Amino acid sequence: LRYAPLEGPALADLTRRPLAVQIPVGGAIPDNPTIRAAADELQKGLSSLSGRQVSLMKGHDAETRADHAIIRLHCARSEIAAGGAFSIRQSSRGLDILASEPIGCLYGSFSLLRALSEGMRLSDIGRSEAPRYPLRMLNHWDNPDGSVERGYAGSSIFDWWKLPDHLDQWMIDYARANASIGINGVVVNNVNASAMMLEPRYIARLKRLADAWRPYGIRVYLSARFSAPRDIGGLETADPFDPRVAAWWKDKADEIYAAIPDFGGFLVKANSEGQPGPGDYGRTHADGANMLAHALGPRGTVIWRAFVYSEHDEADRARQAFAEFAPLDGQFADNVILQVKNGPIDFQPREPFHPLFGAMPDTRVMLETQITKEYLGFSTHLAFLAPMWKEVLDAPTGHGKTVAEAIAPAGMAGVANIGSDRNWSGSHFDQANWYAFGRLAWDPSLSAEQLAREWAAQTWSREEGFVADISAMMLGSREIVADYMTPLGLAHLMATGHHYGPAPWVCDLPRPEWNPCYYHRADRQGIGFDRTPGGSNALADYAPIAAARWADPDRMDSRYLLWFHHLPWDWTFPDGTSLWQTLVQRYDAGVAGVAQMQQVWAGHEGEIDARRHADVADFLKIQRREAQWWRDASIAYWQSLNSLPLPDGTRPPA
Template sequence: MTSVRFVILFLSIFFSASAQKDYRLWLQYDRINNSVIASEYKSNIQGIISFGNSQTSQIAVKELQDAIAGMLGNKLEIRSEIKGENNLIIGSQNSLNSDLKKALQPDFDKINNEGFIIKSILFKNKKQLIISGKNEIAVLYGVFNFLSLIQTNKSIKNLNITDSPKINLRVLNHWDNLDRTVERGYAGFSLWNWQKLPDFIDQRYVDYARANASIGINGTVLNNVNANALILTPQYLEKAAALASVFRPYGIKVYLTARFSAPIEIGNLKTADPKDPEVMNWWKNKAAEIYKRIPDFGGFLVKANSEGQPGPQNYGRNHVDGANMLADAVAPFGGVIMWRAFVYSEHDANDRAKQAYAEFQPYDGKFKENVIVQVKNGAIDFQPREPFHPLFGAMPKTPLMMEFQITQEYLGFSTHLVFLPKLFQEVLESDTYQKGKGSTIAKVIDGTLYQNKLTGIAGVANIGNDLNWTGHSFLQANWYGFGRLAWNPYLDSETIADEWLRCTFSNEENFIKPVKKIMIESREAVVNYMTPLGLHHIMDTGHHYGPGPWVSNLSRPEWNPTYYHKADKNGIGFDRSKSGTNAVSQYAPEIEKLFDNPATCPEQDLLWFHHVSWDYKLKNGQTLWNGLSLKYQEGVNQVAAMQNVWNQSEKYVDSERFNEVKMLLEIQHKETKWWRDACLLYFQQFSGKELPAGVEKPTQTLEYFKSLKFPFAPGNG
């Protein structure tokens, strides 16, 4: 009996320690195996000098102590006076002594309020390392950056780093409901336990804030854009204030989504008309109430007059009226309004892709200065690939905030390994040509193209209460990558993948090189096996899980996949050219000309902009039908190759994470075949052509695939 207990105890310790690795995200702080590198670090870091005593400063010191103890095996003494050499000195500009301040002044001149300095210096003829910034949150960012250098085995000799975020608002949007379900969430329930708040503070809240601070995220929207007005009641504001207190030392502001009809639902008013004086006053009082509880409250995110949500148009008003009314309410406290441009109407089924531009572009320059319009990366809805949204570059007098979706609503949920920073980078590098060549979207959202002072980027979070946070170990990289690109939208996704792998798993080159390759290729793979050559929105209805190109019976035309692919005997694709809906006219002339002609339109966007025949010749000489079929097969093959690479990585990864990823890749590979077979069988009805050589034959019928139902698919809130 004793031996059985011992085995059970041993296994529980082993598995909990192993699982803990997944919980620690990219902040593993494992012992460094390279003795040469470890020796360099130890010789350059022999003590920690801290010039701060705030909560944030204490967090930074503890992070350094714990990380260095984990990676180097020694617990460093903390002092407040500089003695000896090879110390690591940390402190904000105001807390440093005058000599240090003077020595670093040229570096302080290079950074903004959130920027940091990491520098090797000679101070009184003794070598020291210093981490500083204009405030203590900036110092904390510098500490995390410094520790990532050690994690990735970079040399810390002769450091001279100054770095600042290029975007002001770097925000996660949680589509979390008050009942803890998460719309489009695939990693368990919401982190926020509203029932136990405000008195019970889960350690997970602290760990969430720490993870976000490590990548420079400085804001979180706690609740779903499909908002519940109860979040603005005193009962829930008290709970939100408790979360804000946890997040504040990590530099993270709390935002809430505001339901436009809240004055009626919780305020006992008869209207929510933004021009009504009582409504204006109600929102001003509500803002004052919130700021009394949460002095650094960030402001409101608003989804209005979209997909049934109430808004100013209910009262014959427009988006400017609604946004500016709320902007006036939060302006005295320094708050902002993030007003979403995701709108489309059942009364205008001409082309859903055109509607946001048509509704918002005419209002350029009419929003208050503390309003930022939040625009999805593409004009439809977070597809595996979309051409960039035409609003970017088309509103020079209005700050635009990028909205990416980190959660994989249309990309296989959390069972599919898809490295989204590759998608994000593609969008950010897209050239709008609005001020000539080089007018990239990165320059639009960081304010440099039009000199906007208010800048922002949002990511719809993929985080839940699963032990590993994101439902799949590799999808942690999408959270990490979003944060890195929010800080610097010019980073390369391959650099991000390399950083994340080294921090999360191993610095072994034989592991890094092949696994990084499959990460970089994974996004193109999912496009190939789901929506190649510009197909879009052909997922099954409601839950968006799996293929459903046949769906045509929904009440609104633009909810049906058949609306988007328009397959018939003559061909396939949505004609957005001048001879079609003329959506191309919403782009700058150079881009309009490129997209309008099938011969010049990038083939990755061909069926987005053109309805072309099944016999249309692609650039590789294949007919469209053959090329489409081969793309589906290529996606299947790519995931099989991903499996092979992962299976060879076993010796570099702990058994729990290795086996979890292995099983998930098996599911993904199985589902790639489902996508290929279901889509090609459906489209084959119209093309009337045989599958080309190299494409595996389906083992089920189209009727079988149509019969599949998923009534309890996750995230279908």
């Protein structure tokens, strides 16, 4: 939304004639707040891009201004699909944005502004788009006290203390940013939910947000604590089969809908990491979800999370969600969606796709990604996550669909990385992950490269040399992090609790799967988690075609090797290099990669504003030091087990 002034041919093209934005006349349309938002955004954006004040005109006023190029909004064209679709077409008067609903006009306006911001000429722009998924959601893990679970961008942006009396402009800018990338749902509170959020005083506050965001096409949702009937409802039970419990939730839903008629629904984390759930009463996840679904009725959706693991499953944590949920396929009510994390463990720098994708054909399944970088160096390490999400979206599940196809009836959720920091996301480059998440939820076929280029051009500079270098740097950044933290398919070696920095040596925590040693299984002989039939057999949770891709260590993508196989240190790759040698090379490549990013960034000093350039340079310095820390600590620990010398040619650079 920077709308940095254009230059050169793009500016000449935009300023050939005076510009006006035409608001439709007739019916209720001119007063529609969404169309108003679209027109305001066009006026703001075009004025800034062109360096000239752009006027807003009503239909008939505009017709008389033959000298003007006119951007016309047509927001009730039945030939365009519903649900946010739009078409942008050249016209004799300038350019038309067509949609069947106001929200399509808003999305079309943002699309036009994006194209111009990237440097395209007004007279070259034409496109028709429709969102691929119905749900494109942010999940905030924000607590009512202002703290944010796994948040690295300051405190919560939701000021519950001043709501509902005061609504900060910040909340409008937040909605604009979301709408500009197609996000249409927001869960405002942490999945580890406080029941307090369901109390009348919070419903009144939420109503104020819902009213403010409605023009931007954003529906609000709440994380619901399953034990709320007990916590705040005066009942002694939360058993979903108890009629008093069901009645309590129904009344609660009615109360919320009276305040917020388009309330989206509930997100629920149940029977996971100590959260209450139907399992506390011997009921299944489907029993719990369906009771809530009934309370909402056709008004809303229950989004039930599949992220479960408990101390009872010591064999392989990666299998637990599949074991609990796959047998429930077909048992969920129509207005229930199952939200599944991208991989079977927990947002690691690399995981194979979750085996539940494609495996529940009679359940609507949604993909949960984590935009905040809990396991990828928080906000100081630069890691552009689109390549990681694309890896999952493009993966063929083996059940006849890719992951992107399997989630089509639902959509994508992203755990937000947004906070009170002036740059919104904790670092300048982490804005790119918020951006890419929204764009992929709109269109999962977009390439990571296109997203990096779009974002870099709008955020920093349109100079082709800059965009080419910076987008290339972004595209390699996640692999670099995977290399210096968890190469070759290793996972969860971060220090316990906060998950920052290496601690593969930790092995004495009470629950086995809290320990990094549970995941790497390294000893004197070898390293890796055996998930073949001889081990935990997690491979069996995948469709045979998918499992076959990872079954043979000699013929698989080595980036997943130690996720699926436990191998001796002297095991050799088909090219003859040993596992140990390759592992050390990967760590080295990770550290060298950060040094390379530093160089690329330093090479563009002076091309963008000094303050933001310095911010990024500082963070890259931190990342460089910590990449080295990850590599050196990890290698030293593996050496303490295998007593092997550093392979030739892998001496750490000074």
